[in-house]
Every structure is written in structure tokens, then in C-alpha cells.
Amino acid sequence: MDRGKRPGKFLGMRNNKMYMDLSEIIREHALPFLPAKSLFRFLSVCRDWKLQISTPFFAHNQSICCGSTLGFFSQAPGQPPSIVSDDPRACGVPDPFLRFLPEPVDIRSASNGLLCCQSQTGNKAYYICNPVTKQWKRLPKPNANHGLHPAVVLIFEPSRLNFEADYKLVCAFPSADFDDATEFEIYSSKEGSWKVSGEIRFTAYSVDPKSGIHVNGVVYWKSRGLLAYDLSKDRSQLLQTYQSGNWVLGSMNGKLCSAYASGRSIIVQVLANAHTNTMQMSSHSRMWEEKQRVILDNEVVGGVASDPVVVIATGNKLVVQMAKKLYVYNLLTKETKALDMPPSTGGDTRYIPYVNSLVCL
Structure with missing residues (x-):
């Protein structure tokens, strides 16, 4: 771009149509779709771009437009969190350890750029924060006892x-x-x-506190099957599923999905009906559809893939752990890519999808 030319310069009329230069088109129609880290790099392009990117209106618009998952946080018990991305140049935060919060925390959930964290000590207070802007809020104490490992799910829809x-x-x-x-x-x-809901679900099976996910107004947790809670109806339901072993819940194309390893392959399934929670589902075959079998690229993983474990399934990507290494598989491009492993690893390490957003608290 010609730095001597002011972005947004009007170039004239042709056939009764107004023409503007490329920088104006990029500024108005492309910048909001970029992740926060890329936008911070563009602050130095010119004064107009810096002013636009710095406005609250632009931050709000970017939080709506930039909705794809660009990275994920990982955290082992007792350790500070870290952030990993298949494109570190595009996704990142100033302080991935979240030291801007008043006390050490565990990340519990994330949604469209916001994180829900919980204090590791004291009264286990909940915090909502944006790690890009370092804005945070401490939530009031809940009415109920959520336990040592709360099954919390953050829901934020810009x-x-x-x-x-x-x-x-x-x-x-x-x-x-x-x-x-x-x-x-x-x-x-x-x-x-x-507010404690009046809904009570009688079941002898506890929920997996790390498994919660929100899709289309319904929160799901892994249990002996799936525990579904519809916020608008204030209604819960236990859905039957016959999967076992290491499997994860995710969201793909606006639908609930599950992914698990089967030998060297990874099986991806999508919820058959977006309103399944309103029906009594009794068979595995009726609940899931669009089964897809994925095999990671042997050249990337270094030979025959052994004991893969799916840790994230979101958007069009799978994150798989094998032999203390992480790989991301793109379901659209069929590409397998190795990721830099976070400093702290272990069987209890938690992985949470993250969107690099400018959303303001």
C-alpha cells in the first residue's frame, strides 16, 4: 500500500458508480474478520487504521465477524495456562499466563473470546475476562455449592x-x-x-466437568450418555449414547458433534437433529449422523499413528494428542499439521478452544 496516499481516498465516478481505493475496502470490509493479534500488527499501517481499530464500535463488530476458532488454551493441574495455535502469527494474547488477574486461576470454559476462570485458592471465585484486552470481572458468589471441579459452561453470543x-x-x-x-x-x-433453576434431573451418573459445551441454546455434558439442559425451556434431558473410552464433544457447522479414536482412525459424528433435546432418543443410530473417518498424515505424525486421543473438535478442526505431541487436522483441506506442545503436559491437561476477539467487558 502507498503510505503517502490517505486510505479511503475517493477515486472518481464511472458509469454512475463510485470507486474507492483498495485500502478503504480492506479497512471497511476485511479488517473486522481478522483476529486480534493481526489487528494489533496493523495499528502501525497508518493513522486512519489505528483510529478505526481502536474504537469500541470496531471491537464490537470484530467480535461478531471473527467467530472461527483460532487457537486453544491448555492447562495442567496446578500449572499456569498457555496458548497454542496452528498459526502463532495470527493468534495470541499479551499474557497467556493470565497474570493480570488478581490471583492464580484455572480456566473452566471459553466462548467467543471470553474466558471463565476460577481461583485456585480461597473461596474459588469465578472470573470472566478477555485475555486480549486484559479486562476482567469478578462474579458474585453462587448460591449453591458447585464442588471442587465445577461443570460450568460459559455462553456468549455476540x-x-x-x-x-x-x-x-x-x-x-x-x-x-x-x-x-x-x-x-x-x-x-x-x-x-x-439463580438456581427449578429443574432437577434424577440420575445416578455424575457429569464430566470438563466436557461441557453450548450449541444452539442447549448445554451438553458427558455423563452416562449426554446430559442436555435447554436454557430457554429450563428443561433437562438425559440422552442415550453408546460411545465409550476417550471421546470429546464439540461444535461443527452449528451442530453438536462427537469425536473419538478407533484404532488408527478418528471417527467424527454430528447430531442428527438440532432439536434432539426435545425428543426422547433411545438409539445410537438415530442420534448421530454423518459419520466421517479421519486418518492423520503418517509423514507428519512420524510413521504409524498409535493411541491417538482427540482433545478438541470444533469448527472444521480436530486437535489430536499422540505421544505427548499435538496435531491439528483440518476436515476441509484434509491437512495434518504438528503443533508446538505447551510447556506443561500430562494426562489431566485441559484443552479449551479459543477465539482471538476484541470483545469489551
Whole structure:
């Protein structure tokens, strides 16, 4: 780009159509789709770009446009978090250890650029933060006891009609009043308070606190099957599924998906009906569809793939761990790529998809 030319310069009329230079088109129609780290690099392009990228309106617009997962946080128990991306030049945060928060935390959930963290000590306070802007808020204490490993899911859906970040936090916790029962508590940023739902799901099976995911207004957790909670209906349901072993829940093309290893292959399945939670599903074949079998590139993984474990399934990507190394597989391009392993590794390391967003708290 010609730095001597002011971006947005009007170039004239032709056939009653107004023409603008390329920099204006990029500034207005391309920049909002870029991740935060790339945008910070473009602050030095020119004064107009810097002014635009720095405005709250642009940050709001970017949080809506840039919705694809660009990286993920990883954290082993007792260790600080770190961030990994298949394109480190495009995705990153100033402080991946989250030292801007007032105390050490564990990352519990993430949604469209926001993180839900919980204090490692004291009263286990919840924090909502944006690691790009270092903005954070401490949430009030919940009404219920969520336990040592809370099954919390952060829900943040950017909207053009709502300039302020409107998010919810949903926790499934063991009932203190009923045996073999799960209850739900929801925090609303709009209300600024917690509320225990009247919904109670009687089941002898506990939920996996690390498995929670939100898709189309429904929160799902792995249990003996799937525990689904619909926020709008304030209704829960236990869905049957016959998967076993190491499998993960994810979201692909707006649908719930599951992914697991079968020998050298990875099987990806998508929810057959987006409104499955409203029906009584009783068979594995009716619940899942679009089974896809994936085999990682042997040249990239270094020979025959052994004991793969899927740790993330989101968007069009799978993140797979093998022999203490991480690989990302793109379902569209069929490409396998090795990732830099985070400093802290282990069987209990948690991996959480992350979107590099400028959203303001």
C-alpha cells in the first residue's frame, strides 16, 4: 500500500458508480474478520487504521465477524495456562499466563473470546475476562455449592443489537437435597446475579466437568450418555449414547458433534437433529449422523499413528494428542499439521478452544 496516499481516498465516478481505493475496502470490509493479534500488527499501517481499530464500535463488530476458532488454551493441574495455535502469527494474547488477574486461576470454559476462570485458592471465585484486552470481572458468589471441579459452561453470543457483552454461566452440580440428582445454577450478566433453576434431573451418573459445551441454546455434558439442559425451556434431558473410552464433544457447522479414536482412525459424528433435546432418543443410530473417518498424515505424525486421543473438535478442526505431541487436522483441506506442545503436559491437561476477539467487558 502507498503510505503517502490517505486510505479511503475517493477515486472518481464511472458509469454512475463510485470507486474507492483498495485500502478503504480492506479497512471497511476485511479488517473486522481478522483476529486480534493481526489487528494489533496493523495499528502501525497508518493513522486512519489505528483510529478505526481502536474504537469500541470496531471491537464490537470484530467480535461478531471473527467467530472461527483460532487457537486453544491448555492447562495442567496446578500449572499456569498457555496458548497454542496452528498459526502463532495470527493468534495470541499479551499474557497467556493470565497474570493480570488478581490471583492464580484455572480456566473452566471459553466462548467467543471470553474466558471463565476460577481461583485456585480461597473461596474459588469465578472470573470472566478477555485475555486480549486484559479486562476482567469478578462474579458474585453462587448460591449453591458447585464442588471442587465445577461443570460450568460459559455462553456468549455476540449480537449487533447488544453493544454490551451479554453472557451467561451455567453450572450442573450434585443436588444437596436429593440423592442421585443434578441441579443447575445460572449466572446472568444482565441481571448480575446467580439463580438456581427449578429443574432437577434424577440420575445416578455424575457429569464430566470438563466436557461441557453450548450449541444452539442447549448445554451438553458427558455423563452416562449426554446430559442436555435447554436454557430457554429450563428443561433437562438425559440422552442415550453408546460411545465409550476417550471421546470429546464439540461444535461443527452449528451442530453438536462427537469425536473419538478407533484404532488408527478418528471417527467424527454430528447430531442428527438440532432439536434432539426435545425428543426422547433411545438409539445410537438415530442420534448421530454423518459419520466421517479421519486418518492423520503418517509423514507428519512420524510413521504409524498409535493411541491417538482427540482433545478438541470444533469448527472444521480436530486437535489430536499422540505421544505427548499435538496435531491439528483440518476436515476441509484434509491437512495434518504438528503443533508446538505447551510447556506443561500430562494426562489431566485441559484443552479449551479459543477465539482471538476484541470483545469489551
